[in-house]
Amino acid sequence: MVERISWFSPADYEIFLFFEAHDIGATSKVVAHNIDYNDVYVNKRMRVLEDAGFFTNTNGIYELTDFGRAFLAGEVEAAEVEALDDSE
Template identity: 40%
Template structure:
């Protein structure tokens, strides 16, 4: 997990919206390409869902991670 991952999850949780890498890029200071890569990894870890092509929302597992109920090491198992 990176600082960008935390920012992505926090933004998705705070807004409770379905967002694209482009919208995230406009709101947090990372490139769209980097955000797309990280969103794919977060999806693989079950922290975000891809709702449609290029659209993501946080999952209950992602919220649990933000609340400290899951550790980064637990995500790699």
């Protein structure tokens, strides 16, 4: 997969692994069920990842963006992803 990113939660990696294995559109509830995390928490993290440009959300259906696919393929530098942290 990818390098560790300081602002990612453990669930974020599981979310990415899910979409790496299943390049589909899915609700956060479906993702949560499949990665065995709380659906409210996964929904929160999916919104964070969407804001960072990894996913699009159309009517509650999340899909990887081209940037998200490039990240999974290891084509995005960790420093670029670190710079996307807006929690500071």
